Amino acid sequence: MWTKQHKKRHYGRLVTPLLAAGFFTYFGYHSLNGDLGLKATEQFERRRVEREAELxxxxxxRTELERQVKLMSDGSLxxxxxxxxxxxxLNVSREDEIVIFH
Known part of the structure; x- marks a missing residue:
């Protein structure tokens, strides 16, 4: 009868937790800092609000310009x-006038 005596190594128990920690670290980092992460979403929302204000x-x-064009091209000028x-x-006025630009 043949017997082999092996020293038991406990490294096998560490493989699964290390792989899980690696996956959690990778996906956790990219959920915060990735192209579609929380920081990118916050920056996108900030730009959206700025552009809505600009719009x-x-x-x-544009409404004011359309009103002015309507007044000038209504047929009755x-x-x-x-x-x-x-x-x-033309930057012209008479001598007795006061011009206020706003």
């Missing part, structure tokens, strides 16, 4: 609007 201001400017635009673009 609102551009829409306001408003003389005040035409006079205002001409004076502003």
């Amino acid at each position: 609102a201001s551009l829409v306001k400017v 408003e003389k005040d609007m035409l006079d205002e635009k001409a004076r502003y673009s």
Whole structure:
């Protein structure tokens, strides 16, 4: 009868916890710092809010410009609007006038 005597090694019990710790570390890091992680999502949300504010201001400017174009091309040209635009673009006024630009 043959017998082999082996010294028992306990390294086998450490393989599964080490692999699990490695996976948790890898996926935990990328869930915070990855392209779709929490920090990237926060930065994306911040940019979205900034761009929505910019869009609102551009829409306001466009509405004002559309109103001015409507006043100038309605068929009945408003003389005040035409006079205002001409004076502003030519930088001309009479001596007795006060011009306030805002």
